[in-house]
Amino acid sequence: MKHPDGRYWQPMNESTHKGAEESAAEKSAHVLRTLGLTKQDGLVIGEGLNLGRVSIVHGATGEVIWCDNSGQEFISTCHLSPSLDIRPVAGDWVGLRDGQIVVVHPRRSALRRPDPNGRDIQVLAANLDLVLLVVPIDRGLNVRMLERFAIMAWESGARPFVVLTKSDEASDIDASLEDTKSAVPGVEVLTTSSQSGEGIEHLRDLLHEGVTAVMLGASGAGKTSLLNALEGSEEVTRTVNRSGEGRHATTTRKLYRLSSGGVLLDIPGIRLLDLMVGQEGVDETFSDIGEIALGCRFRDCSHNGDLGCAVEAAVLSGELPARRLENWRLIQTELTHQEHRRSPEEMAKARKRSGPTTKTGKKNRP
Ligand SMILES: Nc1nc2c(ncn2[C@@H]2O[C@H](COP(=O)(O)OP(=O)(O)O)[C@@H](O)[C@H]2O)c(=O)[nH]1
Ligand SMILES: [Mg+2]
Ligand SMILES: [Zn+2]
Incomplete structure (x- = not known):
């Protein structure tokens, strides 16, 4: 994205680069990288603005x-300019002028859920790379919940990744892994335990610099424990930047800079009712049914008699488990309900305002 008014930070200038002191541009670039800025964010707007990332929004x-x-x-509490046509959320890149948020940068992905009234769409977090579907397996896998999390993740435009938790208390890990693979074909899966430390190192590798992630999971799934396991031992030996300040010294309530370099945005625990259903997310999650459906006689086959x-x-x-088709039907019904509650015009407007969906996110597919 080019903008005539120039960049947030200027490209490194040769003379300052040669100097012993870290240039202001380098410093800014470093800070913004630790906040998860990537080339895909296309960080360009008007002059006289400072670039920042939203940690949380309260009221105005x-x-x-x-x-x-x-x-x-800096960390500042900034007023939202009345001229904003979009309400910023955690993860948004914003332009600041005189302590006010005056620009919300276009989003490259956004996690959404239906508003409590069912008519609007609420954006939970923006500019994500990875949606971790955090699902416990101590009492076996809740397949329906995982499918629905996956749909919501695919709808966001970010890459879904399954994190099975509490493996130390699982009686049959292989069965849960099998269930996961058939519930969300093609999505990567990791088994973890915050108790034994299983999978935690892998998770750190995944959450490297430049990656912004959220954990999507029900309350009690083990999200906070994962965060503690991720940070626990590393916190002590965390890297210190050249100015001597701890790189991760600043942890705000909703945006965590992980010691592994990535950014984790904290979102509320999700209940089944909150789940956002969209046709593209359904198609991605049920890609096995989609493939078989290519053999249906009619293109608009409803797979129902x-x-x-x-x-x-x-x-x-026996090629396709009956339960799989049942779940697909239930979700199709729910999709129809959700769409009826919202007028098509509202849906289109909300999508346009709140960022892209899987159409643009497909290139992120694992
Ligand atoms: N055995 C076991 N228990 C866990 C593990 N992770 C979390 N728990 C327990 O599960 C409960 C909920 O965990 P928490 O991290 O608060 O879940 P959150 O609501 O998703 O943040 C707590 O009692 C944790 O001690 C794990 O890996 N193994
Ligand atoms: Mg928690
Ligand atoms: Zn059919």
Whole structure:
């Protein structure tokens, strides 16, 4: 993204680069990288603005971690300019002028859920790379919940990744892994335990610099424990930047800079009712059904008593578990309900305002 007014920070200037002191541009770039800025964010807007990332928004103010022209980092509570046409959320990149959020940068992905009234869409977090689907397996896998988390993740435009938790208390890990693979085909899976430390190192590798992630999981799934396991031992030996300040000294309530370099945005625990259903997310999550459906006689086959239905034939032959088709039907019904509650015009407007969906996110597919 190019903008005539120039960049947030200037490209490194040769003479300052040669100097012994870290240039302001380098400092800013460093701070913004620790906040998760990547090339995909296309960080360009008008002059006289400072770039920052939103940690949390309360009413008419937002907490923003930002950088001034000298490359110094600040955390400020900023008013939302009345001229904003979009309400910023955690993870948004914003332009600040005189302590006010005056620009919300276009989002490259956004996690959404239906508003309590069911008519609007609430954006939970923006500019994500990774949505960790945090699901416990101490009492076996809740397949329906995982499917629904996956749909919501695919709808966000970010990459879903399954984190199975509490493996230390699971009686049959292999069965849960199998269930996961059939519930969300093609999505990567990691088994973890915050108790034994299993999978934690892998999770750290995943959450490296430049990656912004959220944990999508029910209350009690083990999200806070994972965060503690991730940070626990590393906190002590965390890297210190050249100015001598701890890189991760600043942890705000909703935006965590992990010792592994990535950024974790804290979102509320999700209940099944909150789940946002969208056709693209359903198609991605049920890609196995989609593939079999290519063999249905009619393109608009509803896989429900239709003539020449390959999906129902696959259930009869045992190729497709009956439960899988049942879940797909339930979700299709729910999708119709959600869409009826919102007018199509509202849906289109909300999408346009709140960022792209899987259409643009497909390139992130693992
Ligand atoms: N055995 C076991 N218990 C865990 C593990 N992770 C979390 N728990 C327990 O599960 C409960 C909920 O964990 P918490 O991290 O608070 O879940 P959150 O609501 O998703 O943040 C707590 O009692 C934890 O001690 C784990 O890996 N193994
Ligand atoms: Mg928690
Ligand atoms: Zn069919």
